[in-house]
Amino acid sequence: MSSRPQTASDPADSAVGAGPRYFNRELSWLAFNRRVMEEACNTAHPLLERLRFLSISGSNLDEFFMVRVAGLKGQQMQEVEAHSADGLTPAQQLAAIVDEASELVDSQQAVWNDIVGELDERGIEVLDADEIAGPVAEWIEDHFRTQIFPILTPQALDPAHPFPFIPNKGLSVIFDLVRRSDGEPIRELVLLPPASPRFVRMPGDNACYVTVETLLKRFSTLLFPGYEVKGAATFRVLRDSDIELEEEAEDLVLYFRSAIKRRRRGRVIRLEMEEGIHPELEAVLKEELGGSEALLTETGGFLGIGDLAMIVEEDRPDLKFPPFSPRFPERVRDFGGDCFAAIRAKDIIVHHPYETFDVVLAFLKQAASDPDVVAIKQTLYRAGKQSAVIQALIAAAEAGKSVTAVVELKARFDEEQNLYWASALERAGVQVIYGFTTWKTHAKVSMVVRREGDEFRTYCHFGTGNYHPVTARIYTDLSFFTADPAMGRDAAKIFNYVTGYVEPEGLERLTVSPRHLRERLIELVDAEIANALAGKPSAIWAKMNSLVDPTMIDKLYEASNAGVEIDLIVRGICCLRPGIAGMSENISVKSVVGRFLEHSRIWAFGNGEALPNDGAKLFISSADWMPRNFDRRVEFMLPILNHTVHDQVLDQVMVANLIDDEQSWELESDGRYVREVPGRKPFNLHRYFMTNPSLSGRGAALAKSVAVPKLSLRRWRAERNG
Structure with missing residues (x-):
């Protein structure tokens, strides 16, 4: 993916053992924040937007010291000698952080x-x-x-x-x-x-x-x-x-x-x-x-x-950047704004911020006012100060509906705001649940139960981002709407897990942490390893915010050694060392930093298919690949089974991230990030989605339209492999 040629002395030619098996988590975060700051030097951005990047890098660094450095300092004062995955003690990490932070x-x-x-x-x-x-x-x-x-x-x-x-x-x-x-x-x-x-x-x-x-x-x-x-x-x-x-x-x-x-x-x-x-x-x-x-x-x-x-x-x-107005999903417009009718007809994927978060609010507002809706269940991790989501839930409760809100008090720096919302919801008659004592409920799920004829139908929204109207304008995330009965049954079990500690047995579609998410991912990677060893096509493409978990990193190393082709898009922390002969030579890692903050989690596995567009297993999730997401948070992983939605996410969103060369950085085997040099036909993924209509669940109708450029994972792979 990088246009930078390797040299004879490139660290990628080093033998295994020439460096640590993992990059340090804290130093990797500092490297991410440096990439944010570097955007302040990017003259392709308007001047005040460059200043915004600089300001963000300052706020990020403050929070890093207030939380991560504070934790290490506490360990040092208590003489805790626990080693990080890369072998450093708290004191050694603090010394390295001081040097790197001073330079930053x-x-x-x-x-x-x-x-x-x-x-x-x-x-x-x-x-x-x-x-x-x-x-x-x-x-x-x-x-x-x-x-x-x-x-x-x-x-x-x-x-x-x-x-x-x-x-x-x-x-x-x-x-x-x-x-x-x-x-x-x-x-x-x-x-x-x-x-x-x-x-x-x-x-x-x-x-x-x-x-x-x-x-x-x-x-x-x-x-x-x-x-x-x-x-x-x-x-x-x-x-x-x-x-x-x-x-x-x-x-x-x-x-x-x-x-x-x-x-x-x-x-x-x-x-x-x-x-x-x-x-x-x-x-x-x-x-x-x-x-x-x-x-x-x-x-x-x-x-x-x-x-x-x-x-x-x-x-x-x-x-400043030219103003951008997100589109309301055409799929819902086709049904006169009736969210339930649109979802009932076919699963819908919505790509924020290019498509407006208002569709999520419309879904909840329609549920609040619809006399046939009998129950709403909602998780709330970060909702913001002026939350239309909260107002919709209050309106539903005041209309006599059964409303349950799982409010996460442990959402860092949002604790006070969430306490305020919890009080407001309780006063309106909403059943407010605070979840587990030591685990965070990080899954983004909304569930609406509606009476239709003689039976009940469940409509669900699953998101990779928070129910936060402000961040939804600057974070890239996916919203998935479905009326699939199996998805509805699984969502109900997740809520029962959080509200009543009822173990979610027999899940039909979803995988959840902290129960089986890591294990399920290992199974999927093992399947790609088996494909590679059997001489079948094998590939893994994964987009996330952070990659820290040693078990998953080791499994990716194993897959690389088996010949699995692995392309990772990791915006922030990445502890995996790519490009090391005998360990990770088949793994590439890139980070995208630009006008919008890449926040969606998308994972795809080739599944032995020569044409991955048709047969790859595709998932979206609320989780990153970090120990806390696997072991101490309630998260979901959801398979994308609808063919149209599958193509939109894999052949549009994932491919656009892979081929971007205007705001991408490639992670080198020595830990350096090198900005990609735009090719003969530069591609900016944020500009692409701002200027081209998404499929919005209308893939069959728009597939022949010249208005939708035909990105293609198979074409990208063919071009990359020569």
Whole structure:
């Protein structure tokens, strides 16, 4: 798939054992975040979109420290010597993370320095303190006096005023002052109010921004009249934000409400300080903020890269991606908007965000208002702040229907929002279930039971993404609608498993974790191994967010050694080492990073067919190939049996991911990711789906249409194999 030729010294020619069997999980994640940041350097993107990628890389890195690094730090403090799959102790991993993260932060600052110059050229200024002059200075001083000064609370740091608590992501400025009257030194700290914007935007058509910390330093004489400023430094803290669940917790709701409050006061994991901070100020911060345990970073630029998102919201369409309006599925339109009639006629696949998430809302709203619907069951992992899904469930309950919602309290950083929704649902009469104590319910399933004549029919929605209208506009996911009775029976068993711990025996279509998902995948890989050894065609194509599970990686190595051709599309973490002779020489791995976040999980197995379009076994899933998905989460794997849907997912979605060469990176055997060089006919999968209609369950009607380009897995394989 890569256009980069191998050389004699290419690591792919190395012998087995020349490197670890697996890449480190944490370092692989940092490599992913670097790919995100690199998109900020991609001049094919509009300028503010490049800034958005930079901002996302900053927010990602914050969360990485707050959760992953915090966990490793906790293991180190407790002297836990557990080794990662690649053989590193927590201390060794932390040392490697510090080095890689420092390089990443330096790169982020360099990219910001480049972008801020380009912004200035395009009429968006971000002012330094020495650039505030003339009429701008007058407006800013007045704004500071009236809008910022009243909400600031300077605090002296002395025996009578102990060092204040700095919240997670808290940004502060520490001052060294001298009283002019008697030369008495004093140290003061000003915490920026968490609810206030990081930037102040000057009024007018020309966009002009300045950071609040810049204003604090510039107008320090207003804050500290009678004092001379000898030194000032901005700093920022990140705290341990993971919530560890105690198995003996008697009330999950009360536990999470108190745990969320405790999280805000977690130990400091990372202390960021501006470059050139005076040694005395640095010593104070280290002492007061647990510097002996925290990871320290001196940054020679902007602290809190994620806050740059505010500038991205500037109203400059010329500096952003052209607006895109997702399509409503034609299949449902063909039935006058009647979701049930469309699903009853044939299974439907919907490709988000190219096709609107509104069809999922329409499905639930129709269920809520339909007098023949008697029951709705819904899983909720992340629903967002303004959730039309929640409102539909509330409307259904108020209409007298039996409504059950499985609300996952353990969805990281959404715990508080999910508690809020759970209360709202319960007040409306929805039966709210919180699932298992230690497992997360990550499966995305909606089930509607409808009275039709003398019997009941079950309609189901299975998704690879969350029921979150906002992320559904930027995440690529699949929604599968079906009225297949076997699928309905399986969905009912999954809900009974979560709500009543009833083991889902005798599943007809679905495979679920943490029961049999890994085992079923191993069976499918073993079948491809048997095909290869028997001289039959054999192939595996898998698209996912992360590949970490050692058992599955080892099974893929075994398949590679048996001659199975394996193509993996892994957006984020990948611990598998591809291209190693005698271990993984038949495995290629690519990552796609672009306008949309690739989130769908699609797995295909050649099944011994020379023409995989016809006979490959195809599945979609809510799970990635990670130990947590196989062992500690409720997930589903669903076979795509309808011929039209099978072709759409395999020959359109999967092939487009495989042949993309404009926003793809290839994983090398030494862990480096190399950006693919576009070929003679460049292909951008996101642009393809934005500009070409999906089949939307109308494959038979549209197959002959020239409006639908004919991507083909068999053609791609033939061209790739020469």
